[in-house]
Amino acid sequence: MLLSKSCIYGLRASLYLSSKEEGQYIPIRQMSDKLDISFHFLTKILQQLTAVGILESYKGPNGGVRLTRSGEEVSLMEIVLAIDGDYMLTECALGLPGCGVMKPCPIHEKWAETRDGIRQMLESTTLTELSKKGKELDLRITAEGGFNDLD
Amino acid sequence: MLLSKSCIYGLRASLYLSSKEEGQYIPIRQMSDKLDISFHFLTKILQQLTAVGILESYKGPNGGVRLTRSGEEVSLMEIVLAIDGDYMLTECALGLPGCGVMKPCPIHEKWAETRDGIRQMLESTTLTELSKKGKELDLRITAEGGFNDLD
DNA sequence: CCAAATTAAGATAAAATACTCTTATAACTT
């Protein structure tokens, strides 16, 4: 898989949050229901995002999680790095340890260029950009439902 | 992981073959020794490549496997498709089934472009190109050793 | 024909990943 399931769920949840009114705390239970993800599993993933400061949480009634910064300032790259790490940007196509300019494998150069394309895409895409588009065109965010089924 | 272990081993083995004299059958045992891959595991991977016609095999003494066509005509894409399938070229970044132009997710378009970069790289790169480069510069093909340790 | 070398194929085991469930605690609201 290009992205782990955890990462995919993290992205979907982040898009969900950015589609909501800014500043509002959203209960994880609500997200897991709407996005059709196991509550406990999602909780663990969101804890990772909270730990690195992408989300902030609030306990008790009316609590939940929300984006720390505005969704316009949060790139997909941040989510992916927080959950899957940078393997996508560093991993050798032949699986050789320490592959790089100093000790390259024969594919290294071309592979590095390709990875750069991935990196640029992830860095230049923001949550708001996608959730806005998702709402306008009512695109899918779950297997069945679109953004406009979320409210 | 971007590529599975099986796929990585398949690529390394294919590069090994393309670095050898054309037409010669190479015993799998020799390859597993040189490339430091479990013999039985490598055998299964090479069987997949044989099944789709990228390799051909010969049993009995002096048997082994070899590239069916010249290494110049074999792209990395073929190896990846045979072992990992086309998930890299089709998989949705949000994990939604059937994501495509008809039923896109909000990332679909950008993601598709990125995947196209990967596809072009894999399609345009040949085994011979890499093994030639590997031999000339004595680049690595195992964790420890380079192409010139293979003979 | 016989023995050795080799691929082919299937069964099994080990490890990693994905996911669920349980329990307990802390913080907050009413």
Added chain:
DNA sequence: AAGTTATAAGAGTATTTTATCTTAATTTGG
């Protein structure tokens, strides 16, 4: 005080991936 919600840690299950082991089946060389 009672109820709601996140946090945390850990046990447990399921699935997938990776790897090994065992047993055929095929071919060559003598």
